[in-house]
Amino acid sequence: MVDRPAIQYVVEEAVEAGLHDVLMVTGRNKTALENHFDRAGELEAVLVSKGDDEKLEKVNYSTDLADVHYVRQGDPKGLGHAVLRARMHVGDEPFAVLLGDDIIDARDPLLPRMLEVQEQRNTTVVALLEVDPSQTQLYGIATVEATDDADVVRITGLVEKPAPGESPSNFAVIGRYVLRPEVFDVLERTAPGKGGEIQLTDALQELAADPELAGGVYGVVFRGRRYDTGDRLDYLKAIVQLAVDRDDLGPGFSSWLADFAAGLRGTAAGPDDDASR
Numbered sequence: 001m002v003d004r005p006a007i008q009y010v011v012e013e014a015v016e017a018g019l020h021d022v023l024m025v026t027g028r029n030k031t032a033l034e035n036h037f038d039r040a041g042e043l044e045a046v047l048v049s050k051g052d053d054e055k056l057e058k059v060n061y062s063t064d065l066a067d068v069h070y071v072r073q074g075d076p077k078g079l080g081h082a083v084l085r086a087r088m089h090v091g092d093e094p095f096a097v098l099l100g101d102d103i104i105d106a107r108d109p110l111l112p113r114m115l116e117v118q119e120q121r122n123t124t125v126v127a128l129l130e131v132d133p134s135q136t137q138l139y140g141i142a143t144v145e146a147t148d149d150a151d152v153v154r155i156t157g158l159v160e161k162p163a164p165g166e167s168p169s170n171f172a173v174i175g176r177y178v179l180r181p182e183v184f185d186v187l188e189r190t191a192p193g194k195g196g197e198i199q200l201t202d203a204l205q206e207l208a209a210d211p212e213l214a215g216g217v218y219g220v221v222f223r224g225r226r227y228d229t230g231d232r233l234d235y236l237k238a239i240v241q242l243a244v245d246r247d248d249l250g251p252g253f254s255s256w257l258a259d260f261a262a263g264l265r266g267t268a269a270g271p272d273d274d275a276s277r
Contacts, residue, residue, distance in 0.1 A: 160199050
């Protein structure tokens with residue numbers, strides 16, 4: 001994402017919200033991710049010898065960003081299973097889950113508000129985004145009730161990727177959760193669902209259906225900027241948007257982008273039209 005791995009944006013978001021203990025649940029062949037947050041001794045030594053303090057600071061930034069730990073998921077059994085792998089690390093405290101392919105723009109903070117709602121209501125909190133009804137089959141979708149807070153709803157039901165025309169609402173669950181530790185016991189007994197995977201949505205549905213179990217489930221409705229790096233087109237859009245908004249890159253890139261877009265419009269007529277002129 002411009003000049004930083006997407007996962008770094010996610011870790012920075014957690015740190016900005018006051019969370020410095022980060023556990024990454026990874027799969028095979030993810031050593032590049034782990035190396036990014038580790039020390040680069042040889043590179044650091046070269047930069048020190050050259051007196052290049054500016055580049056040294058950039059190299060050390062990701063290393064010193066947070067206290068980062070790792071656990072392998074092993075079998076790819078779904079998001080619920082990945083969350084369950086964090087149980088030994090988390091213990092009996094509320095914790096946040098941030099999915100690595102969802103980038104929340106730093107100018108539109110979401111996680112601090114979710115942490116605030118969790119503390120106030122002592123409940124599980126998920127992030128919700130209103131999506132076009134034609135897109136609901138791509139998400140977990142919530143049935144909601146209004147609360148006294150304009151940006152907070154109580155979730156009464158959840159369904160994972162409903163069939164077209166069967167969605168209970170257009171409130172989609174996106175990749176931010178603040179969970180009470182009771183979710184681990186629920187996940188332990190959650191059977192594989194859609195796709196043969198252990199769905200976090202199914203566990204949240206059980207918590208929502210029984211508020212006495214762990215305080216129910218609430219949603220914070222997010223209306224800021226979000227980038228989905230799991231989709232190729234959205235990934236490309238995200239890079240352009242982030243680059244345009246950068247103070248160091250934005251002016252020059254925006255100027256080039258405007259010229260490039262104008263060139264595309266100039267060729268939109270096609271070769272047949274060109275030949276007729």
